Structure formats: C-alpha cells, structure tokens
Amino acid sequence: MLKNILQKLENPKRPLLGPNVKVLEFWGLLLPKNVFKKYFYLLMHLMVTIFTATEYIDVWFVKSDLNLLLNNLKITMLATISVIKVSTFLSWQKYWIDIIEYVTRADLNQRKTEDKEKLDLLKAFTQYCRKITYLYWSLMYTTVVIVMVQPIFKYVSSETYRLNVKNGTETYLQVVSSWVPFNKNKMVGYLAASAYQSYAAIYGGGWITSFDTNAMVIMVFFRAELELLRIDCKDIFGTETAPVEHGIALKRLKECHRRHVELVKYARLFDSCLSPIMLLYMFVCSVMLCVTAYQITIETSPMQRFLTTEYLVFGIAQLFIYCWHSNDVLYASADLMLGPYESTWWSRGVQYRKSLYLLVAQFNKSIVFSAGPFTKLTVATFISILKGAYSYYTLLSQSQMK
Known part of the structure; x- marks a missing residue:
C-alpha cells in the first residue's frame, strides 16, 4: 500500500523532483493558476502566520516560568523560520520556478544518454534523493505527532497532573504555546485552542518538509551534474584507441563550457534564494539546540526526556543535511577541474x-552555498554551530545553578 502511494508521487516528466514538486503544490508553496485555489492557499498561509504572531504574544504571559518560556x-523560533521560508518562496516564486525548471531540463537531457556509467550514476542519485526525502518527511511528521500527543499523553499517564488540573493548581499542557483571546484553561477554550494549534x-x-526536501534534492542535483560533467570532460577527445574527429571534439568542448556556465548561473540564483534563510536558520538552530539540550537535563520524566530528545535530533538533522550536501557540492566543484586533464589532451595539438585551458579556467569557479x-x-x-550551541547551553546551565 505504501509503495503504491509513493508511486503516485512520481512524475515521468520530472524524474528527479517529482515527489518534491507535488508536495510543494499540495502545501501551496507553488501556487496554482486557479484563482479560487490560489487565494485559498494564501488564506491558509496567512492563518499560520497569524498563529506564529500569537506565539510571540504568549512569551509575555509565560516569561516568569523558565520551562514554559523555553x-x-x-517552537516559536522554528515557526518563524517556516514563515520566512514560505514568505520568501512566494515572493521569489518566479526564481524558484526557474530553478526547478532548469533542474528538470538538465536532468532529462542527461537521462537521454546511453553511457552505462552515467545512467548508473543518475539512478544512484535518484534513489538517494528519494531516501532523504522520505526519511526527512518521516522525521518531521514524527516530531509533529509527538508535539500533538504530548498533552494527551501527560494527562493520561500522570495522575498528579490530572489532579492538579482539576483543582486549578496547574494548567492544561498546550500543543503549542500560543495566545488566544479567550480562556484556554477551561475545557471548551482549551479544545478550541488545541484545534488551532494542531x-x-x-x-x-x-x-x-516541502521547502527543505526540495532544497536538499536541488543540492544533490548540482553535485550530480558536476560529476556527470566531469565524466563528459574525460570523453572530449574520445579514447586513446578511438579518438574523435576535430568537429566532434570542438562541439564537446563548447557543450561542456555551456553546461558549466548555465550550472554556475543557476547555482548562484539558488544560493541567492536560500542564503538569507540559512543565515537566520543558523542563529535559530544554535538557540534551539541549546534550549532543547538544557530541557533534557532538567526533565525528570523519562518519556518527556525521550520526546525532547527526538526534537533535538530533528533540529540537528535539519541543519546537518543542508551543510552536508553543500559540502558535497563544494568538493565536486573542486574535483571538476580534473576532468579535462583526465582526457587524452596530450594526444592533441596546441590549438586544442x-x-x-580556457575550459579549466571556467571550471575554476567554485560552487558552494552560503549563509548570508x-x-x-x-x-x-x-x-x-554545535560548539556554539554547547557554549550557550553551558552558560544557561551555570546561570540556573547560581
């Protein structure tokens, strides 16, 4: 059954980005052309944005309780990043569509080849993209489910908590801490607030999930395209036993140069869309990791500690996946210059x-993504960033011991 569901996410016209584009459309990041649907999604986005604002308002009411404040x-900082991701994606929709169309076009062109080495590489990268996409979705929604069931679990598992809620000495645990214009400590108000929070x-x-997995798969594409380009560079002049004619060699040289120019152009466009978000993301992750690690140490309930640990794992995984794939692109970009030297250049004249040499000079432009x-x-x-988060955690722990 799961296999059939995942198969429906595939799109033959987008062999690499199929599931990612469908999820972007499902959650309304890629706005539909239908006017009614378009404004429906914009309304949904606005409601979540307003909800994020209520989380900031709630900070004022919980500032006296350190655990509630943390x-x-x-949650609020992660929600803020999500709002910024969506806002920039909608504002720069034209650029994101250009990037997605370039990735699809370049990927389809490479799949027309009959070279077994290149086809095997494309297959391996496609399978890898599916794995990180589905695993990331699983991790994200496991986190969402945990956040949603936490209040229910605490109410069912803790008799002391139930008694404290009934006699008014303790309030209901919220799905997500947020302000509402009614009393959320009464059952009706609490259920209404919980529905909106859920x-x-x-x-x-x-x-x-839709934004991050799309960005991650595009990063994987850039690495794959660089590796495929290196393979093509090795074959510019054919092999030692089967050299190609002057016209074919010249055509291959021009094609390799054109592909790299286009790749650099779209890599920079992609970086310009992602970089501002990643700058804020790094700061938020440092604080979020510090806060979550501190909560694990002060939490007395084993189950609550487990749930908080899962949230910490998700926060680390988010940042690590971005850094890991950007690092891969950087090294693939540096290795690309070896491609022309792996060809049979030594068997050709000075003209070639x-x-x-001009091609190698073009390849000297490194490709790496940035955080501002x-x-x-x-x-x-x-x-x-992990070292910085640990430093903040140590500072917070010591301040609470005094």
Whole structure:
C-alpha cells in the first residue's frame, strides 16, 4: 500500500523532483493558476502566520516560568523560520520556478544518454534523493505527532497532573504555546485552542518538509551534474584507441563550457534564494539546540526526556543535511577541474590545449552555498554551530545553578 502511494508521487516528466514538486503544490508553496485555489492557499498561509504572531504574544504571559518560556521559544523560533521560508518562496516564486525548471531540463537531457556509467550514476542519485526525502518527511511528521500527543499523553499517564488540573493548581499542557483571546484553561477554550494549534503544527510541518526536501534534492542535483560533467570532460577527445574527429571534439568542448556556465548561473540564483534563510536558520538552530539540550537535563520524566530528545535530533538533522550536501557540492566543484586533464589532451595539438585551458579556467569557479555574507554551508560550519550551541547551553546551565 505504501509503495503504491509513493508511486503516485512520481512524475515521468520530472524524474528527479517529482515527489518534491507535488508536495510543494499540495502545501501551496507553488501556487496554482486557479484563482479560487490560489487565494485559498494564501488564506491558509496567512492563518499560520497569524498563529506564529500569537506565539510571540504568549512569551509575555509565560516569561516568569523558565520551562514554559523555553518551550515557547524553541517552537516559536522554528515557526518563524517556516514563515520566512514560505514568505520568501512566494515572493521569489518566479526564481524558484526557474530553478526547478532548469533542474528538470538538465536532468532529462542527461537521462537521454546511453553511457552505462552515467545512467548508473543518475539512478544512484535518484534513489538517494528519494531516501532523504522520505526519511526527512518521516522525521518531521514524527516530531509533529509527538508535539500533538504530548498533552494527551501527560494527562493520561500522570495522575498528579490530572489532579492538579482539576483543582486549578496547574494548567492544561498546550500543543503549542500560543495566545488566544479567550480562556484556554477551561475545557471548551482549551479544545478550541488545541484545534488551532494542531492545525498550525500540521501545516507548519508541511511547509518545512516541502521547502527543505526540495532544497536538499536541488543540492544533490548540482553535485550530480558536476560529476556527470566531469565524466563528459574525460570523453572530449574520445579514447586513446578511438579518438574523435576535430568537429566532434570542438562541439564537446563548447557543450561542456555551456553546461558549466548555465550550472554556475543557476547555482548562484539558488544560493541567492536560500542564503538569507540559512543565515537566520543558523542563529535559530544554535538557540534551539541549546534550549532543547538544557530541557533534557532538567526533565525528570523519562518519556518527556525521550520526546525532547527526538526534537533535538530533528533540529540537528535539519541543519546537518543542508551543510552536508553543500559540502558535497563544494568538493565536486573542486574535483571538476580534473576532468579535462583526465582526457587524452596530450594526444592533441596546441590549438586544442588552448581551448582546454580556457575550459579549466571556467571550471575554476567554485560552487558552494552560503549563509548570508558571513559563512559557507559546510560540515566545518555545522561543527562550529554545535560548539556554539554547547557554549550557550553551558552558560544557561551555570546561570540556573547560581
């Protein structure tokens, strides 16, 4: 059954981005042309944005309780990132569509080949994209389910908590801490608030999964395209036993140059759309990881500690996947310059060597994604963020011990 559902997400016209584009359309990040549907999705987006604003308002009411404040902050900051992701995606819709169409066009062109090495590489990268997409979806919705069932689980499992709620010494645990213009400590008000909070959690989860997996798969595409381009560079002049004619070699040189120019153009466009978000994302992740780690140490309930740990794993995984794939693109970009030298250039005259030198100069433009103007998205950056988060955690722990 699951296999049939996943198969319906595939699109022969988009062999690499099929499931990702369908999910972008399902959650309304790629707006439909139908006017009614378009404004329906915009309304849904607006409702979640308003909900995020109520989370900030609630900070004022819970500021005296450190645990409630930390819970609010970690969810609110993640929700803020989601709102910014969607807002920029909608504002820069034209650019995102251009990037998606380029990825699809370039991917389809490469799949026309009969070269077994290239076909095997394309198959491996496609399977990898499906794995990270489906695993990320699973991790995200596991987190959403945990956030939603946490209040129910605590109410059912803790007799002390039930008694405290009934006698008024403790309030109901919310799905997501937010302000509402009615009393949410009464059953009717609590259920209404929980319904709105659950809706925001589910829809926000859809935002995160659709945006993040689309960006991650595009990063994988850039790495694959660089590796395929290197293979084509090795074959510019044919093999030692089967050299190609002057016209064919010249055509291959021009094609490799054209593909790299186009790749650099769209990589920079992609980076310009993603970079501002990643800059804020790094700051938010540092704070969120610090807060979640601190909550794990002060939590007394084993189940609550487990649930908080799962949230921490999700936060780390989000940032790590971006840094890991950007790091892959950086190294594939650096290795691309080896492609022309792996060809049989030594068997050709000076005329070809000059053209090859120009091609290598073009390949010297490194491709890597950034977090604003300050840092690159690499594994080294990811480690630095973890160190920073640990420093904040140590500072918070020591301040509470005094």
